[in-house]
Amino acid sequence: MDSPHRAFAPSRRTLLFGAGATALTAASASALPASAGPASAAAAGSAAAAGSAAVSASAAIPSPDDLPLTGGPEFPVGLFWPPHPYASTAERFTEIKDAGFDFVISGNYAGDGNIFQYQLDLARTAGLQMLISDDIQIRNMSRWFSISDNTADFLSVTPDEARALYTRARDAYGPFSSLAGFNLYDEPGAGWFGTLAKAVAISRELAPQLLPYINLFPSDDAAYYRSFVDVVKPSLISFDRYPLLSEGREDANYFHNWAIVRDAALHGDIPSWVFIQTLAYNGHREPTAAELLWQVNISLAYGAKGIQYFTYWTPEAARGEGFGPALITVDGSRTPRYAAARKINTTWLHQVGRELKPLVSETVVHANETPLPNGAVAFTPTNLVTAVTGDPVVIGTFHSRDAASTDRWLLVANRSHTTRSRAVITPNPQTVATIATFQPPTQTYTPRPATPTPVDLPPGAATLLKLTTK
Structure with missing residues (x-):
């Protein structure tokens, strides 16, 4: 099936997640076992069918109640684009916790295992959890390469090689109680769902206590989300769509996107999460405090069981895309949206979220x-x-x-x-x-x-x- 998001330009999250990917590609390839074969990217998605039974048969699907963030009484509130490595300090992670956040999705030039361990230690001390976006191990089994038993398949690793990659990441970061799970792929096309199904199954096989996290594209194609639920068997369904456009306009299909994500979540009996817009960028305006709250409450009405902020720290101007200030500026100063998010999270969202989460x-x-x-x-x-x-x-x-x-x-x-x-x-x-x-x-x-x-x-x-x- 053709990817339902072809009409979309690369999203802001895709561009940010890809920021270090080129520099890491060579290192990622060198970390692979020698049997991984060379060649065509076009075959990567179709290679997913091979060997799926060997991966999925032994992987029980845990209840969301038994996983970090989706389980327990607390409503999860997270952020993407945390402080960069040089700004990752105990004070900064405490600042995150003080604003009512529960978890952090790694990014902002954190691509090195030592940096991840350092941030996991900071998160543990602050009382935060982290979803790690590990390009060297995890994404070699879920994004840069497909998983296939056929070593002749292009750009693929075998299920055993994928298990070895996952095991390395689990063993490196698992000793930290702040590890909530791994970010397997951000905004995959439908052609990648087969490999992601195997990657999720491997995660459940080797670390059933960790959350295998995937975030989806905005799309008006209900089949995209329903296929994700049916094929990947995810622990949750997360998506991003930023509705506050320039000149005071709203995205005309924001509610439509939410309606079909809600339907897919109910179909799979899994939680739905969403990203909310905190900043201006090309074609989108800077949100007011009321607009932050509006995005949160519309999402709650549509059944959201987790809220994520895009972004926390502001991406620097050199990235293009016209990013304006988020909750924290490029140089580390708080914007009015930090205070607004803190008020929303600590006086409303966590409280009402505890009521709605089990419903x-x-x-x-x-x-x-x-x-x-x-x-x-x-x-x-x-x-x-x-x-x-x-x-x-x-x-x-x-x-x-x-x-x-x-x-x-x-x-x-x-x-x-x-x-x-x-x-x-x-x-x-x-x-x-x-x-x-x-x-x-x-x-x-x-x-x-x-x-x-x-x-x-x-x-x-x-x-x-x-x-x-x-």
Whole structure:
């Protein structure tokens, strides 16, 4: 199948992840066993079919509940493009933790094993976890080469060679309790899913306690995400799409992309994660604090079980792409978005995330919005909520995994990141006993009778309601 993202230019994440790849390619090749054969990149994806049974048959698929970040009660909040090696200090990693982040995806010129170990030690001390993007070992088995039993296949390693590569990385970084897992590939095409399935299976075979992480392209092709879930059998589905365009515009297909990722996550019964935009770059504007919050809350309404920030540290100007300041500038100064992210993460996202993480996304609807964005579904009355009136809101409905529970949770998000939204949620008094509002500071709910309930949401804000049924 042709890659569904061919219409997209290389994304910002692809360009940043590739930053050191050329310099490391020779070293990567020299680290391979001698039996790895030379040749055509065109065959790399198709080579994935060979030897798949030998890899996948022995690899049990762990529950997301048993893995770092996806498991446990805490809602994972991460970042990409951390401090570069010279700025990687105990103070800087504490600064990350203080802003309410839980994990770091390595990057920003950290490509050396000694640097990774140094950063893992800093992360351990700060109480952070890391996903390591190891170009020398991990990406030789998941990105630069395919995995195939046929040594004549071009640019391939055998399953045993892939296991040897993974083992080296596991043994080098595994002693650090801050190691959450490995970043296998950023934004793969569908032709690479076969090899990634084998790489994920090897990870589960050799280190079932580590997360095999893959992030996907933005795409409006539902088959791309569904195929990823069906073929790779991932532990989660992560994607990036940055909706805040220049001149105040929004990406017209942002909700559509979220809807199909949500569908794929539900299909695989796995968590969905997303990246949010923190900076300006070509064709995209610098987010306000309300726009950061809006991206977070729209994602929560669509069922996100993890939020990642792109980027934390600002990529330098020499990279091109017109990168503006992120949370931290190139020279290490905090921008207003650092304070905004810290407030979001520490006073709202972690608290509401703990409530939403164990729940299952049931529906997502847009109320009082005409015309509807592409991919959005309009609100219609249900046996629990008979009306939503007032300003436009996006409502995600969630249920417990306990089939005996008929209670529901509503994440009501302001559709606008520029204006206040005042709406009224009317529960059905025949089926709903109480409607309660979540209070983040105390992690408690304030109940009221099942009567029309007003919500008053500043730009980008949201509230969580619990409907206790009769």
